[in-house]
Amino acid sequence: MRLRTVLATLTAGLAAATCLTAAGPASANSTGDNACSPAVSIDRFSDALDKTTYQGTFVGNFSALAVDRDGSLAALEDRSSLFGLDPRTLRPASAVHLADEKGADLDSEGLVIDRDGTRLITSETEPSVRRYSRDGRILDRLPVPSSLLVAPAGRATSNQTFEGLTLLPGGRTLLASMEYAISGDSAGIVRFQTWRRHHGRFELAAQYAYRTDAGLGVPEVQATPDGRLLVLERGFTAGVGNTVRLYLADPRHVTDTSGIENLTGQADVHLIKKTLLTDIATCPSLGATAKQPQPNPLLDNIEGMTITGHDRAGRLRVLLVSDDNQNPAQTTRFYYLRVRTS
Template identity: 40%
Template structure:
């Protein structure tokens, strides 16, 4: 993005990140545009569906999208066209990267993979709710090692995690030396309004070790759907909820997680609301389900990328492989603390 103002989908963006005109969602967030180009498509014999995580690969300049399950094996899709102007043209940009386990075999498509982070050296970290697991893979999809997870984060009754509400969010900081894994919901028997994030740092052996637990309090009734790091000490948190009466609720918040170093095994995270996306313009979007704003959907994937004067936030919705839901890319522009 050049320093001079650009017009993107009706949004005027200047070098200071100022946003005007029809795209405004909040004082700091504006909608740039959306695309349903990926919806109900196939590639390499697989459905491009169920997208649960999105990460920007600085090495290739492309984005990587992770489905929570597939018909065959666990995989990562390379995507291009998300940043095309004036209109995004998201598309699969090559064959999928298929993930392999410690035994060298392809991981099954029902591995319930939910979070994805790209490290500075190009390797990938993937979180799975089954287990739960945090696994590091090479750029060829080969397993490298498992990041240790405390036993109480296993699903109940073995641990305290609500079943199917484990490591929904995953983020690596820009340096790649800090990793944060976010639970979707509070642990059973602990503070019912507080969600635990695990804060890892690179240890002496070059592998991630647990530094502390972070306590994050989402808006009432909301779950943590995804996180993305835009600074070493800051995250954007995607909070979500659904009801048949209200449709999807989607809120963005800033989380100040503090420095990687420091005393204490637990740290309370400061939350600052950024935008409730129900207030975004509809932008001509249509929905197959009832929504208070048809632009909304089951957004579960997010990437935050620095640009001149601000940040681009890409959200992708998980259609749950359902004909009643949509795989949608929503692009936002934000000024962040």
């Protein structure tokens, strides 16, 4: 979702966007001492792609990341393009335009690369989950519960639906996270919808509930190797800046909420339990600068996340990216984290 901010409109900042001529971290520090919390540290960040273009296409607006089968990095922008990036330099190597069945652009937010190389991509305006070939052809469209559709067809608000998408270990269960609550549910309780693979197709399965911190939404969710979830929570306050927190959540032993019309904090509904890993504002700034007020100049509108591997100590290597909304007062920034989940 493109967060509304009190910022200057797009002017000369876009005109200055040029093709990427160099890539690499804007700040690099791999000492292992850059602790954000006991569970999370940051190695470095990179602004290499900020306000750049690739073959005439603006590079930015990133809403999701995934590691492709060949080891390259896939970066989804919310204005209907999917980029292939070099995992070391971030240099773009490809760009594929995406569209719906009528040829219209998507508000593309969530990304999973399936085991056969197909792309599962959400759009938050309907919402929808579609399967695409590597070259951008629609292969399939997954069913969505009527209650999660945008009003008046359902109870969701446009641009507040499927933001996160992840495939659970084993590859049989797909999970999408709503960004905000649907009408009739208490504020802060968001629904996580799952699908189970059956004879090669994903069919509707259980639904779970997750409570965000006050005023925050869920822009991304990623499954860890043990079946738990990394959940990003994010918000924005004009004149103050972004709030971005990383949680570890456990979707096991919780209530299937697919048959519950209204979630209002019922005692017999077991929500997904979560544990705070870090508030990104507590990370060392590493020399980063911000173009607008921020609690920490390292912060921006962080929206995408993927797990790229693990280090020798067993910590997950987690890559985050911010959505600059194609706005001169925001930055496309990649964040390289190490996350301990045990």
